[in-house]
Amino acid sequence: MNLLESKVILTKLEKEIFIDDSSNIELSGFKSPIKKSPYYEIMVGLDLIRIRNNEFYGTKKSYFGLRITEDLQSVVVYEPDQQSIFAVKNELEKQAAIELIDYLLIQSPTFKELVRKIIYNYKQANEVSGIEAQEYNAKLSVLEGLLNVRKLGVNFAIQKKNIA
Template sequence: MNLIDSKVIQTELEKEIFIDQSSNIELTNFRYPDKNFPFYEVMISIDMLRIRNNEYYGTKNEVFGIRMSEDQQSIFIFETDKQNIFALKNERERLAAIELIEYILTKSTQFNQLVTTRINHLKQANVISTIEIKETKGTLELLERLLTIQSEDITFPRQKRITA
């Protein structure tokens, strides 16, 4: 029997289950430092199974962003406008989401394998123009740093307080 790694976020209405498979993780929207934007940035989307009333309720895609300083020492998780992993979550649920993100970035072998595969593809890419070379170099630097993130490197967003 092959057991798979999974993480569960218990919300008030349902269980959101992340199964640690590379097909459930996607890296998109890479940015790298330039004169107008001094950060590395990538969006990570994860597919979550939903269980409500002990029955399968479908899947949902949740997203969080990673922003790194130019020197790659400061790493911030940020909330996205759409499909935000922190949306509509109370403090306990937010802590579970933070634990999940930390797991993906620091312990998930599938995430590391996905990043390594992406690095290998980029290194073999046939880039010609200066823009392509710059983009590829920036993306490679970001991906290589993703492989070495430790829990203590990560800063998470604070809960936003809603005031009337």
């Protein structure tokens, strides 16, 4: 028997269930540092199963953002503007979401394997030139850094991202 790891966020209205499978995790929106924002940024999307009144209520994709410092020494989790995993949650529910993110970044073998697969595919498509080479190397470094995230290196900034 092959059991899957799952995590549940109990909210006032429903249960949001994350099943630790690579098909339920999306990494997208890689951004390199700019003067206004000296961080690398990546969006992480999680497919969650929704259960209401003990019945299947559908699925939803919830996101959180990762900001990684240029020196790759710290990771900050932030709330995106749309489809946030923290949206419409009270403090206890937000704490459950933080525990899920903590598990994903630090313990989840599926997340680590997905990052390794992205790194492998990225290296296979190694068709970069001049200026692109610096961004290519930076993206590889950030992805490789995600494989070594430690609990002490993750900070949570649960507030809306400022876009100005």
